[in-house]
């Protein structure tokens with residue numbers, strides 16, 4: 001099977017079965033999504049969603065968050081990983097939004113990565129989710145799943161290399177959805193330790209399955 005065929009089959013499957021895939025983070029506006037994505041680094045979306053309602057109640061705007069005291073904000077995100085750094089990042093990010101971007105969340109990757117706590121992955125999430133820009137955020141799920149299926153070459157060893165390869169092959173209009181497809185597949189089926197190949201609908205197009213599972217099927 002050529003790489004082109006693999007992409008076609010996998011993307012068609014997702015398009016047909018989960019056409020409306022979207023982020024599992026709960027938010028009402030770009031500022032809230034930006035806060036939620038910053039909090040989600042090294043943390044589950046579930047935990048972030050438990051935390052953000054109280055945070056958004058107390059700090060609903062960049063203005064309010066920029067004026068927050070560390071000691072007031074910190075307890076609200078204490079249960080999230082790295083609360084110390086993330087408290088500093090949120091307050092710093094809100095201040096920069098006011099000082100540099102007129103209180104609005106900018107919609108380019110180059111501008112977003114200037115904000116404290118925002119790296120390329122976060123910037124790609126924001127621009128693809130809010131603005132449907134063809135930017136691929138490569139998190140641990142996207143990295144693992146795209147390599148296992150064989151969407152990217154074994155030599156793609158960094159998130160940026162994986163991002164570039166995916167972007168090269170996925171039709172532009174599908175990129176913002178494909179990000180969620182790969183994340184959801186990695187979160188619920190192609191999980192890190194023991195991928196659930198026995199319940200996966202992608203086996204016939206998956207390189208990992210072809211190499212490591214199919215040859216040994218029925219041997220136990």
Ligand code: SF4
Nearest residue numbers: 190195197200206209
């Ligand atoms: S067949 Fe297995 S390795 Fe391949 S995508 Fe499905 S769960 Fe992942």
